[in-house]
Amino acid sequence: MSDRVAADRGLQKVVSVSVDLDPVECYWRIHALPGAPPAQARHAILRRCLPRFAELFARHGARATFFVVARDLDEDAEGRALLGQLARDGHELASHTYSHPYDLVRLPSDAIAAEIDRAHGLIGACAGAAPCGFRAPGYAVSGEVIDLLRARAYRYDSSAFPSLPYYGAKAAVMGAMRLLGRRSGSMLDTPRVLAAPRAPYRPAPGAPYEEGALDIVELPMTVTPFARLPVFGTSLVTAPGWLRRHLVGVALRAPFFNLELHGIDLADADADEIPPALVARQPDLRRPLAHKLAALEETLAAAKAAGARFARLAEVAADFAAR
Numbered sequence: 634m635s636d637r638v639a640a641d642r643g644l645q646k647v648v649s650v651s652v653d654l655d656p657v658e659c660y661w662r663i664h665a666l667p668g669a670p671p672a673q674a675r676h677a678i679l680r681r682c683l684p685r686f687a688e689l690f691a692r693h694g695a696r697a698t699f700f701v702v703a704r705d706l707d708e709d710a711e712g713r714a715l716l717g718q719l720a721r722d723g724h725e726l727a728s729h730t731y732s733h734p735y736d737l738v739r740l741p742s743d744a745i746a747a748e749i750d751r752a753h754g755l756i757g758a759c760a761g762a763a764p765c766g767f768r769a770p771g772y773a774v775s776g777e778v779i780d781l782l783r784a785r786a787y788r789y790d791s792s793a794f795p796s797l798p799y800y801g802a803k804a805a806v807m808g809a810m811r812l813l814g815r816r817s818g819s820m821l822d823t824p825r826v827l828a829a830p831r832a833p834y835r836p837a838p839g840a841p842y843e844e845g846a847l848d849i850v851e852l853p854m855t856v857t858p859f860a861r862l863p864v865f866g867t868s869l870v871t872a873p874g875w876l877r878r879h880l881v882g883v884a885l886r887a888p889f890f891n892l893e894l895h896g897i898d899l900a901d902a903d904a905d906e907i908p909p910a911l912v913a914r915q916p917d918l919r920r921p922l923a924h925k926l927a928a929l930e931e932t933l934a935a936a937k938a939a940g941a942r943f944a945r946l947a948e949v950a951a952d953f954a955a956r
């Protein structure tokens with residue numbers, strides 16, 4: 634039986650690996666660091682980290698989905714060329730907005746539409762095909778954003794992150810920063826996301842975290858059953874080995890594992906000249922690159938060993954919609 638037939642019959646597990654290419658400047662905003670990152674760090678994610686992901690995925694025969702912050706396509710010709718090559722190699726380029734505003738859902742409608750449309754045009758020109766997938770900055774999506782995506786024929790959104798431990802940790806960090814008089818550039822989503830389904834679903838009108846029947850698919854980030862621990866890049870590269878293997882093992886028991894990574898997961902703080910002020914605030918940046926690479930290698934190998942096939946999110950959404 635071919636892989637395709639097996640998958641159609643729901644017999645084979647599917648793992649989608651996606652990488653959010655948030656530039657260093659995004660982390661600058663989260664931690665409310667003064668000014669802007671120095672020039673040498675500004676393009677580190679596309680120029681330094683992206684090739685490491687490309688090599689990692691090539692070693693495992695995985696085609697991935699890259700969520701592009703489209704302003705980088707405007708400002709970084711070298712990064713744009715790398716992404717164009719990845720698209721030609723069969724990876725998917727999807728939209729992570731134009732400028733990654735953490736408060737996207739609170740912007741006026743025309744500003745939200747402009748973020749989506751500018752990204753749509755730039756990513757389409759780079760990839761040679763219009764993007765059909767979207768991930769909201771900071772995982773916060775709204776009914777309005779979903780409607781704008783549907784009007785532009787997007788097949789899927791992949792923003793829901795229904796994890797109380799993740800949500801609580803984010804709230805705690807933002808609260809602690811406020812006590813210190815610093816205001817994070819990040820934004821806390823509505824707690825309704827915590828009750829979102831863990832498996833792919835069609836959202837309800839005006840309620841993107843509830844199951845409904847809209848003509849778009851929501852592909853939530855993978856969290857474990859019950860405790861809803863997040864199984865994503867940050868937890869995999871920072872957790873001790875036994876916990877990482879446990880999380881990955883649990884994620885691989887489900888038919889679909891939506892493994893979300895960030896470009897910064899494969900940063901080498903020294904070699905990539907990441908400023909010490911940021912390294913001091915991001916625990917993942919204090920892990921050696923070799924350790925992080927080994928953690929992701931082990932995860933992809935575990936997926937293969939569990940008999941999973943790798944699929945881009947656009948394929949998963951199309952298969953789900955055809956059910």
Ligand SMILES: [Zn+2]
Nearest residue numbers: 653655770771
């Ligand atoms: Zn992001």
